[in-house]
Amino acid sequence: MKQNAVVPFLKWPGGKRWFVSNHASILPKAYNRYIEPFLGGGAVFFHLQPENALLGDANADLISAYQALKTNWRFVKRSLEYHHRMHCTKHYYHVRDASPQNLLQQASRMIYLNRTCFNGIYRVNTNGQFNVPIGTKTAVIMPSDDFEALSKLLQNSEIRHTDFEILIDEANENDLIFVDPPYTVRHNLNGFIKYNEKLFSWEDQERLSTALIRAKNRGAKIVSTNANHFSVRQLYEGHGFTLKTVSRFSSISATPDNRKQFEELVILSNPNN
């Protein structure tokens, strides 16, 4: 049974809060295990609140934050309250330059930096050190925070730092896989899309589509978002998927002229779910 709304605790680029707000009816109601291999801020996971989940992401700092909240949310909360009191430019850069070895400290550092850095961006230098400058937001503790509820929800989840293909290959019949890979870095006015090769290459996109075709053939339910671009569509056409175009905004905010640039693709294994 679904509990009260749980708000994602991270601001994450490409986050799917808009999808949950405008298109939640696309998501299947019944399934066995919930699998989300590109977890990020987990907007869809927190919306669905599945009873049994397998979650993963290639970002180690991000996964540490989830694992720490699962094991000791009280510590993470206390530590964030400390950062909230201490927050200033000097404190931000001091924390940014630190490399805590303990999982709980790593988690509170990650959440603190996510909430106070410039635009909630996650970027590391060639040594893997987070290097985003301080932003304008100063609240480390938010009124919407409910770390206890987050932790309770995560008790039924297995959380792994791993590549997406491993998790997709574990999906069985009637498992639901929600797939939200990094896709575009830019939609310009010609509809041209530039893939960020370093984050997620075209080979990764191809590897993803073949893993999803295998999972579909095993009977898994799939909902995947992606760039609404012909090259992405081509990967899924002819394999029995339904391709739907959805807007990132409610219909009121888009005019016919700008509608296209706010459109994304949803790839469904079954249109009726």
Ligand SMILES: C[S@@+](CC[C@H](N)C(=O)[O-])C[C@H]1O[C@@H](n2cnc3c(N)ncnc32)[C@H](O)[C@@H]1O
């Ligand atoms: C668009 S974000 C997901 C956003 C998420 N749906 C939300 O609501 O916040 C994509 C995520 O994929 C992760 N990622 C990138 N490459 C990956 C890979 N090869 N395997 C697993 N995760 C990967 C990134 O770290 C990032 O968190």
